[in-house]
Structure formats: C-alpha cells, structure tokens
Amino acid sequence: MIRRILPHPALSVLLLVVWMLLVNEFTVGALFLAAVFAVLVPLVTSRFWPDRPRIRFGPDMAAYLAIVLFDIVVANFEIAWIILTRRNRDLRSRWLVVPVELRSAEAITVLAGTISLTPGTVSADVSADGRALLVHALDVADPVAEVARIKRRYETRLLKVFQ
Incomplete structure (x- = not known):
C-alpha cells in the first residue's frame, strides 16, 4: 500500500527537503505544498522508471x-x-x-x-x-x-x- 502511494520514497523525501529549503521558511502551508509535490511527482514519473536501481542507504x-x-x-x-x-x-x-x-x-x-x-x-x-x-x-x-x-x-x- 505504501509503495503505491510512495513509489520512490527517497525521491519523495528529497523533494520535500529541497522544496522547504527553496521556500526558506517553515510554515504549515509550505510544508503541505511540499508534501503534495513529494507525493505527486514520484507518482506521475514512476512509470518512466520501470527498472530503477536498488540503492542501499546506510x-x-x-x-x-x-x-x-x-x-x-x-x-x-x-x-x-x-x-x-x-x-x-x-x-x-x-x-x-x-x-x-x-x-x-x-x-x-x-x-x-x-x-x-x-x-x-x-x-x-x-x-x-x-x-x-x-x-x-x-x-x-x-x-x-x-x-x-x-x-x-x-x-x-x-x-x-x-x-
């Protein structure tokens, strides 16, 4: 279920962090918009990455x-x-x-x-x-x-x- 909503969790986290850094202020609205983009962009682009590599974070x-x-x-x-x-x-x-x-x-x-x-x-x-x-x-x-x-x-x- 989570994989369907967040097909690329690392990309989602990266998008959220970069968005918040670009906005340069921490507000609920900015965080909400960052979260929306962090979910939507990987969902829309996931079909273009069918054979994405496995990356080991650690x-x-x-x-x-x-x-x-x-x-x-x-x-x-x-x-x-x-x-x-x-x-x-x-x-x-x-x-x-x-x-x-x-x-x-x-x-x-x-x-x-x-x-x-x-x-x-x-x-x-x-x-x-x-x-x-x-x-x-x-x-x-x-x-x-x-x-x-x-x-x-x-x-x-x-x-x-x-x-």
Whole structure:
C-alpha cells in the first residue's frame, strides 16, 4: 500500500527537503505544498522508471558521501596551489580512460558526476556500451595510478551502494 502511494520514497523525501529549503521558511502551508509535490511527482514519473536501481542507504552510502566531500575539499586546495605556484607549461594534463564495472545508467551517472564535482577532473564522455568513462585530469603524474584511485575510491563504493 505504501509503495503505491510512495513509489520512490527517497525521491519523495528529497523533494520535500529541497522544496522547504527553496521556500526558506517553515510554515504549515509550505510544508503541505511540499508534501503534495513529494507525493505527486514520484507518482506521475514512476512509470518512466520501470527498472530503477536498488540503492542501499546506510553505512556504505554515508562512507561514499564522506569520501566525496573530503576529496572535494582537498582537491580545491590542491588546485589553488597549482594555480598559484605553477606555470601552464608545468601542468601534466591527461585524458584518462576509466573502465567501468557499474552496470546501471544511474550508477554510472553518479560516478561521472562525482568525478566532475572534484576540482581538477571532469567526465567528458561515456562509451556507447557504458563500459568506460573518458576523464580529463588537470595535473596527473601517473595516469594508471589515477585511474586506479578513481576506481578504488569511488567505483568500489558505488558498487556497494547500487547493488
């Protein structure tokens, strides 16, 4: 019964929270409108997500988010240091091909988004078969080690979250 009313409970919670943050004040009317949208949007869009991935919320998700946030902060300082201390000709920018073990489009999108959120790297393309990401890195001494780091830090954790 609950699954019929809330086909995507996580999406409903996210919509409710985002709506309340956008309104920027806590009133009964705003909460009611947020709740209406949080129920209606997933109901209307659920038929477009027949094979939605199973996401595990818990320690694996928390660890992934903590590592991503930590890496974003550290990468900001690293990029600032590079900008302030190096000349352009000293940069070792590289195109990296990251083989992907993730199978769902949503999981691959989260991985690509994570890579792009981390300063100094950007996901540029996904192969047609979804088995590789093309990533540009601003400063990489060892491309093989950087690919291994992306797989170790992000992909292995996403495999736990999305399965």
